[in-house]
Amino acid sequence: MSYHTRVLSKDDEFPSLDELSQRLRADHPDYRLTMEEGSLDESGEEEWESLLLSGTDGVEVAILERNPVYDGSVGQDEIADFLEDLYEAKPESNVEWLKEYLESVKTIYAFQHLQGTETVDGSNALHALRTALWERGEAILQADLEGFTNEEGYHIVWQFSDTVSGPWNMAVLQDGTWLHFSMDLGDPDHRAAFLSGEAPSDVATVKSAGRNE
Numbered sequence: 001m002s003y004h005t006r007v008l009s010k011d012d013e014f015p016s017l018d019e020l021s022q023r024l025r026a027d028h029p030d031y032r033l034t035m036e037e038g039s040l041d042e043s044g045e046e047e048w049e050s051l052l053l054s055g056t057d058g059v060e061v062a063i064l065e066r067n068p069v070y071d072g073s074v075g076q077d078e079i080a081d082f083l084e085d086l087y088e089a090k091p092e093s094n095v096e097w098l099k100e101y102l103e104s105v106k107t108i109y110a111f112q113h114l115q116g117t118e119t120v121d122g123s124n125a126l127h128a129l130r131t132a133l134w135e136r137g138e139a140i141l142q143a144d145l146e147g148f149t150n151e152e153g154y155h156i157v158w159q160f161s162d163t164v165s166g167p168w169n170m171a172v173l174q175d176g177t178w179l180h181f182s183m184d185l186g187d188p189d190h191r192a193a194f195l196s197g198e199a200p201s202d203v204a205t206v207k208s209a210g211r212n213e
Contacts, residue, residue, distance in 0.1 A: 002112050002113070003112075003113045003144050003145075004110050004111060004112055004113065004143075004144050005110075005111045005113070005130060005141065005142065005143045005144070006108055006109060006110045006111065006141070006142040006143075007108070007109040007130060007133040007134045007139050007140075007141060008101075008102070008105045008107075008108055008109075008139060008140050008141070008142060008148075009105065009106060009107045009108075009109065009133070009136065009138060009139040010104050010105060010106055010138040010139065011106060011107060011136065011137070011138055011139070012068065012106035012107055014066055014107060015132075015133070015136070016046065016048075017033060017035055017038075017046055017048050017051065020033055020051070020129065020132060020133075021033045023128070023129070023132045024053075024125065024128060024129055024132075027128055028121070028124065028125040028128055030055055030056050030057075030121065030125075031053060031054065031055050031056070031061065031121075031122075031125040032053075032054060032055075032056060033051045033052070033053055033064075033129075034051065034052050034054070035048050035050075035051055035052075036049075036050040036051060036052050036063065037049040037050040038050070048066065049065065049066055050063055050064060050065045050066070051063070051064045052064075053116075053125060053126060053129060054116065055116060055121075055122065055125075059115060059116040059119075059122065060114045060115060060116055061113075061114055061115075061116030061117055061122040061125060061126055062111045062112060062113055062114055062116070062117060062126050062129075063111070063112040063114065064109060064110070064111050064112075064129070065109070065110045065112070066107065066108075066109055067107070067108040067109075067110060068106065068107055068108075069105055069106055069107065069108065075105075075107070075108045078108055078110075079102050079103075079105060079108075082102055082142070083099060083102060085159070086098065086099060086157065089147075089157050089158065089159065090157075090158055090195045090196075090197075091157075091158075091172060091194060091195055091196060091197035092197065093172065093173045093174070093197045094156040094157055094171075094172060094173050094197070095157060097150075097156070097173050098140075098148055098156060098157060101140065109130075109133050111126060111129075111130060113126070134153070138151065139151065141153060145159065145160065145161065146159060146160060147159035147160070150171055150178055150208075152171070152178065152180065152208060153169070154169045154170055154171035154178065154180050155168055155169060155170045155171065156170070156171050156172075156173070158191075158194065158195060160185060164185045164186065165184065165185055165186025166184065166185055166186065167182050167183070167184055167185075168182065168183060168184075168185050169181075169182050170182070170183050170194055171208070172194065172197050172198060172199055173197075174197070177207055177208055178207070178208035179199050179205050179206075179207060179208075180205065180206045180207070180208060181199050181200070181203045181204060181205045181206070182203060183199075183200050183203055187200070189201075190203070
């Protein structure tokens with residue numbers, strides 16, 4: 001089964017292929033974007049639906065699909081699937097925030113990871129492209145087998161496997177404010193605290209000050 005990461009944006013406007021290509025070339029000149037599917041609008045501008053990220057050596061890194069969210073769309077089906085998967089997710093305060101957020105998403109940018117992501121350079125190029133979309137504002141991130149972030153990029157819902165371990169940037173919502181911290185995913189005390197909507201007692205926390213904190 002293919003692995004996906006996504007940017008979920010409240011904005012229905014999207015960057016052009018040229019804009020994204022310029023961002024990519026600035027730091028990753030050995031990688032390029034080409035349009036897989038799309039059309040021209042009335043002004044002659046390209047309205048891309050899917051793009052291929054690949055290296056100049058021809059190795060394919062990822063397919064990026066743009067899925068608008070509207071009645072009857074693929075994007076709407078994706079949102080419905082996400083909401084269904086949150087049925088028993090924790091912590092509850094974070095899940096309630098996420099459900100409300102998902103109802104406002106207008107565009108889903110879905111990255112299907114291909115062979116080229118197995119290299120450091122390929123993975124970095126994909127990360128740069130995903131970040132360029134996320135940094136446009138009012139957007140969160142999602143990864144298969146992991147879960148969702150808030151707008152600041154901190155993980156907010158537990159959808160990991162039981163065997164996961166290692167440090168991870170997390171957040172819990174308390175009295176309308178995000179509390180950010182780094183915890184060990186494999187530490188049972190850290191895990192229990194997060195699932196109950198609390199920061200682990202032995203970690204430093206920082207209150208949210210917005211995306212540019």
